[in-house]
Amino acid sequence: MTTTARDTVLGRIRDALALAPPSDTPIPRAYRTGRTLPDGERLALLTDRLVDYKAQVHRCTTDRTAEVIAGILRDRGARRIGVPAGLEEHWLAAYDGEIRRDSADIPAPGLDALDGVVTGSAVTCAETGTIFLDGSPDQGRRALSLVPDLHVCVVDLSSVVAGVPEAVARLVPERPTTLISGPSATSDIELERVEGVHGPRTLAVVIRTDA
Amino acid sequence: MSTFLGMPAPPPRSPYGTGNLRGDRTFPAAAHDELRNGQLRRNLGKATRTIRGKRLHVTGELPDWEALRDAGSAIKTDTMNRLPELLEQLERNVTERGGTVHWARDGDEANEIVARLVRATGSSDVIKVKSMATQETGLNEHLESLGITPHETDLAELIVQLAHDRPSHILVPAIHRNRDEIRQIFLDEIPGVDPRLDNVPAHLAAAARAYLREKFMTTRVAVSGANFGIAETGTLSVVESEGNGRMCLTLPDTLITVMGIEKVLPRYQDLEVFLQLLPRSSTGERMNPYTSLWTGVTPGDGPQDFHLVLLDNGRTAALADTIGRAALNCIRCSACLNVCPVYERAGGHAYGSTYPGPIGAVLTPQLAGMHAAKDDPNSSLPYASSLCGACFDACPVKIDIPSMLVELRHQNTEQSGTTAEKLAMKAAAAVMGRPKLYTAAQKAAALGRVVGGRDGTLSHLPAPFSGWSDSRDTPAPPKRSFRAWLASAEGAATMRAAAEEGARHGDDHQEEK
Numbered sequence: 001m002t003t004t005a006r007d008t009v010l011g012r013i014r015d016a017l018a019l020a021p022p023s024d025t026p027i028p029r030a031y032r033t034g035r036t037l038p039d040g041e042r043l044a045l046l047t048d049r050l051v052d053y054k055a056q057v058h059r060c061t062t063d064r065t066a067e068v069i070a071g072i073l074r075d076r077g078a079r080r081i082g083v084p085a086g087l088e089e090h091w092l093a094a095y096d097g098e099i100r101r102d103s104a105d106i107p108a109p110g111l112d113a114l115d116g117v118v119t120g121s122a123v124t125c126a127e128t129g130t131i132f133l134d135g136s137p138d139q140g141r142r143a144l145s146l147v148p149d150l151h152v153c154v155v156d157l158s159s160v161v162a163g164v165p166e167a168v169a170r171l172v173p174e175r176p177t178t179l180i181s182g183p184s185a186t187s188d189i190e191l192e193r194v195e196g197v198h199g200p201r202t203l204a205v206v207i208r209t210d211a
Numbered sequence: 212m213s214t215f216l217g218m219p220a221p222p223p224r225s226p227y228g229t230g231n232l233r234g235d236r237t238f239p240a241a242a243h244d245e246l247r248n249g250q251l252r253r254n255l256g257k258a259t260r261t262i263r264g265k266r267l268h269v270t271g272e273l274p275d276w277e278a279l280r281d282a283g284s285a286i287k288t289d290t291m292n293r294l295p296e297l298l299e300q301l302e303r304n305v306t307e308r309g310g311t312v313h314w315a316r317d318g319d320e321a322n323e324i325v326a327r328l329v330r331a332t333g334s335s336d337v338i339k340v341k342s343m344a345t346q347e348t349g350l351n352e353h354l355e356s357l358g359i360t361p362h363e364t365d366l367a368e369l370i371v372q373l374a375h376d377r378p379s380h381i382l383v384p385a386i387h388r389n390r391d392e393i394r395q396i397f398l399d400e401i402p403g404v405d406p407r408l409d410n411v412p413a414h415l416a417a418a419a420r421a422y423l424r425e426k427f428m429t430t431r432v433a434v435s436g437a438n439f440g441i442a443e444t445g446t447l448s449v450v451e452s453e454g455n456g457r458m459c460l461t462l463p464d465t466l467i468t469v470m471g472i473e474k475v476l477p478r479y480q481d482l483e484v485f486l487q488l489l490p491r492s493s494t495g496e497r498m499n500p501y502t503s504l505w506t507g508v509t510p511g512d513g514p515q516d517f518h519l520v521l522l523d524n525g526r527t528a529a530l531a532d533t534i535g536r537a538a539l540n541c542i543r544c545s546a547c548l549n550v551c552p553v554y555e556r557a558g559g560h561a562y563g564s565t566y567p568g569p570i571g572a573v574l575t576p577q578l579a580g581m582h583a584a585k586d587d588p589n590s591s592l593p594y595a596s597s598l599c600g601a602c603f604d605a606c607p608v609k610i611d612i613p614s615m616l617v618e619l620r621h622q623n624t625e626q627s628g629t630t631a632e633k634l635a636m637k638a639a640a641a642v643m644g645r646p647k648l649y650t651a652a653q654k655a656a657a658l659g660r661v662v663g664g665r666d667g668t669l670s671h672l673p674a675p676f677s678g679w680s681d682s683r684d685t686p687a688p689p690k691r692s693f694r695a696w697l698a699s700a701e702g703a704a705t706m707r708a709a710a711e712e713g714a715r716h717g718d719d720h721q722e723e724k
Contacts, residue, residue: 028278198455
């Protein structure tokens with residue numbers, strides 16, 4: 001009988017723990033969890049973080065969603081945009097360019113021909129300025145919000161939580177999840193931050209303050 | 212089923228002569244050359260100074276930073292205690308979600324598994340996310356030897372690969388290069404690059420974007436590492452900045468992730484700790500631009516063929532060391548490199564291993580051993596430190612690197628057998644234990660002044676003491692010993708004067724009251 005690598009590695013781990021028996025380690029979780037902040041504070045904190053990351057921030061009420069999105073796309077000269085299959089249709093009611101509804105059979109290079117993408121979002125962490133996408137119908141597959149150079153992301157203030165633990169608690173682990181904190185960036189040259197490498201070079205966040 | 216039968220055997224280190232866990236010369240020898248490189252020292256000094264300031268700013272603003280460190284440290288220790296069950300749980304969950312799990316006893320086995328999986332796809336190219344594990348195993352060299360071209364897609368890894376160079380930092384592998392050097396590398400190595408390319412970092416990043424775009428769109432296989440693997444859910448995670456990670460994890464048909472077995476975390480909830488500790492400690496940001504979390508295969512989204520390779524390569528040997536196992540708690544943030552006075556001056560190449568800096572000086576000997584060869588360069592790593600403790604203070608999971616360095620020095624001395632230096636120390640102990648013999652020896656040592664240089668130091672002692680003087684100057688022995696001086700008239704007079712002086716000062720103090 002040949003021993004598999006799996007059996008060997010697991011056997012080595014058990015040997016190691018037998019040779020150096022571990023002591024019981026309780027895990028202290030004294031860090032902040034379950035924090036809540038009033039709407040105004042979450043909005044201010046999130047805005048500050050997004051601006052720090054050089055994301056564009058637009059605030060509006062629900063009734064102005066279509067108008068604000070169309071304005072961003074027009075200003076950026078986006079003539080052809082992609083949207084996930086489940087995006088609210090009326091969000092794009094004021095946009096006069098070409099709209100392509102995404103589907104899994106469009107290959108990635110096809111997405112490269114898009115000028116931008118508009119998505120919703122699952123949850124957002126104010127303290128770190130992090131937007132979580134989880135592949136829900138209004139957010140689409142991961143490639144869609146990655147390949148185009150402009151990402152317009154709608155965030156409802158009710159989905160903005162104070163800190164990282166509050167955000168992680170709202171996630172569904174099995175869903176492919178992407179955390180986005182500003183546009184793509186690198187610090188690889190002399191540790192100086194430069195925005196815009198492979199992901200969308202422009203991130204425009206539309207915060208709906210009454211939703 | 213356990214293969215545990217009878218006495219537990221110490222697990223093996225990473226096999227000698229494989230991968231990138233050992234340099235070809237000792238730390239002092241390598242550092243000696245690196246220190247002469249003024250450009251390198253300026254680049255490193257600037258970069259580490261920048262990152263230190265950023266890290267202090269964003270760790271200081273969290274009132275519960277220390278509580279997060281305590282939690283992170285305990286979670287990692289608990290993970291190591293329960294490693295077999297957590298790995299089996301991870302394997303079960305990844306498999307249930309459509310992934311395939313492979314186990315690799317060492318780096319060569321991991322390389323072979325990856326190569327076999329790449330060949331099965333028929334692709335002659337792979338795109339790679341920055342990964343310490345595959346750097347450690349030398350995967351790129353292995354793939355190249357089989358005619359498969361690996362394309363590094365992280366900007367710094369790309370710079371290193373294009374320059375036929377070696378990484379010198381965990382987080383920023385090209386930290387030793389400045390913008391002018393990077394510009395020249397791009398001009399020399401990127402086909403069709405605009406010859407007017409200047410040294411502005413944003414323009415250099417744009418050149419990399421243009422070069423890699425086509426690779427992302429056309430390459431059908433990606434290889435990644437993993438920052439975390441969640442046992443409870445089978446979720447894997449890559450933390451990054453540029454979006455090259457997202458490209459590799461999302462666009463290809465096949466994804467192969469190589470993960471050290473110590474990267475497993477028990478619960479999904481544990482991410483709430485590490486997603487705070489890691490970005491703030493590594494790039495000094497509140498959060499890194501992108502983090503990807505994926506669980507097996509998701510129909511209609513991302514690679515439909517997912518493989519996870521779990522790598523030992525000496526990790527179980529580290530686990531068998533009560534003190535050394537803490538090195539496995541490392542989350543590869545590189546904060547310890549950035550605060551280390553030795554790293555800042557010598558640079559990452561001097562350590563000879565994929566893992567440089569303070570954590571490298573403890574992790575490398577744990578994984579690959581210190582005495583696998585005669586004059587093993589790894590045996591010099593525990594001494595590549597002033598034991599100042601800055602690394603311990605900076606570590607987000609509180610790894611006590613200085614204590615581990617001292618323990619490794621002890622192990623090195625124990626293992627290196629009977630050396631001339633050891634014999635000399637034994638002789639010294641015997642002499643010092645007998646006052647008459649000691650006085651006689653001091654008289655004899657005074658003769659050593661004759662061979663002392665003009666600055667009163669001995670730079671080369673004869674064998675068996677040459678090992679000592681190779682890296683230290685020895686002050687020439689004084690004309691006479693302290694004991695001889697004290698017994699002389701001069702000594703007695705000096706002592707009397709000092710006593711009188713002390714008495715006067717005592718009076719002064721009383722007057723002040």
